[in-house]
Amino acid sequence: MKPNVKQVARLAGVGTSTVSRVLNNHPNISHDAREKVMKAIEALGYTPNLDARSLRYGQTGAVSILLPVTGIPFYDTLLSGIYSELEKVDLDLAFFPVVGENRLRRYREATSIPYRADGLLIASLNPERMYQGRPPFSKPIVLVDTHHRDYHSVSFDNLSAGQMAAQHALECRLPIVFVDIQETPGEFESPVFGDRRRGIFSVLSRHGIVPRQTFYTTATLEGGRKIGQQLLQTPLDGPHFILAQCDDVAIGILRHLTDAGQQVGEDFLIMGFDDNQDAQQAGLTTIHQPVREMGEKAAGLLIQALAQELHQLQHQQLAPSLQVRQTTRT
Known part of the structure; x- marks a missing residue:
């Protein structure tokens, strides 16, 4: 069986979000963490199958997620759920923390890096406020841990x-x-x-x-x-x-x-x-709060949207206990 992101994270002793940051050459990664991830990738022989993804889903074989912060248990668990679904169809995930006004201004531009992906997840943020209107992105969008009448969403009650x-x-x-x-x-x-x-x-x-x-x-x-x-x-x-x-x-x-x-x-x-x-x-x-399940369901919706299987807006809400x-x- 082909190695996946979770196996890389387990061998490196880090979270799946850390593996994603290394794969996407994120600057805010310690040398030690980066070295552990790279050694795990080499040991497992992990390589993303870009050709298979591109044939089925689009040009990049990847989706982007915008989220407020990283490195806290909530988002680590959410990302783990998202990864678990995306890897089933060989899609990669690139994530982009929305920290500070300068970065937010960049993300309002249609040429910004997150929008080179085949689909977009937006976590926890209100897209209408964030973009002062609509995102500059015409491909499928799914909200997770937030909701809006104009987008597919999976949220918690x-x-x-x-x-x-x-x-x-x-x-x-x-x-x-x-x-x-x-x-x-x-x-x-x-x-x-x-x-x-x-x-x-x-x-x-x-x-x-x-x-x-x-x-x-x-x-x-x-x-x-x-x-x-x-x-x-x-x-x-x-x-x-x-x-x-x-x-x-x-x-x-x-x-x-x-x-x-x-x-x-x-x-x-x-x-x-x-x-x-x-x-x-x-x-x-x-x-x-079923955080992992919320991530899984959001990724599942995005996969369906990429495959053009959704013919009306989907809003799923998970119950508390x-x-x-x-x-x-x-």
């Missing part, structure tokens, strides 16, 4: 996820501390956190509940640690329930508070969203 999280928080009968994600309004704003926020507050307002405190931070472990510092300096009058907008933030808070001597179940309860691998290892209660673990058990 973040509104229901927010409602589910708020209901669990209410059942724990503690004052709620809400940790929101601070986003820059405009092109880079994702509908994900807004949908979760609306779901949370629709349930809280129905019960006449207002969070005791609300904090804002970035969607990172470090952002969570900073909130942990603020919580230690904020008098909250007894145990409280911390509802964070994503797992990375929740884990950052959890680590900081426990390192400071506070105890889960006595001093605080905490939950997040996404159910990434770190959340599972930390015993974090969270809302499970609550994963109760140690951090909300009293």
Whole structure:
């Protein structure tokens, strides 16, 4: 059997996104990581079959994905799901982080590198805001982890996820501390956190509940640690329930508070969203998001679109589920 990207990643001890960056000569790769990937490619004899792809799907045998950031568990898992489907039909994936206004301006040009591919995936971003209209790309487009009426999409029901999280928080009968994600309004704003926020507050307002405190931070472990510092300096009058907008933030808070001597179940309860691998290892209660499945389904839609098998817009939405673990058990 022909070696694939996942096998290269496994042998090199890196994520599939790192392999993709090496294959696409991305500048932001450490020398050590690049060397590991190249040795794995050589050892396995991995080569993409460009001719077979071109005959079936178009001129390049590759698709592009635009996404906000890389190197975090959510996108590593999403990309893994996308890869798993694309490799079945021998398509390559090139990815392009949309970081900063300069790069965004380049991506608005029809001659930009991402649009040389046979198809395009856009992850988490609102294409209408991002492009101030429509993308300069006439080939198939599929949105993943976001949705828009004019494009095929596979997304997660973040509104229901927010409602589910708020209901669990209410059942724990503690004052709620809400940790929101601070986003820059405009092109880079994702509908994900807004949908979760609306779901949370629709349930809280129905019960006449207002969070005791609300904090804002970035969607990172470090952002969570900073909130942990603020919580230690904020008098909250007894145990409280911390509802964070994503797992990375929740884990950052959890680590900081426990390192400071506070105890889960006595001093605080905490939950997040996404159910990434770190959340599972930390015993974090969270809302499970089938990220890998979302990537697989989005890639599947794009493959169908490339084969001209889709005759109307497809919008698929995946349902959330609550994963109760140690951090909300009293």
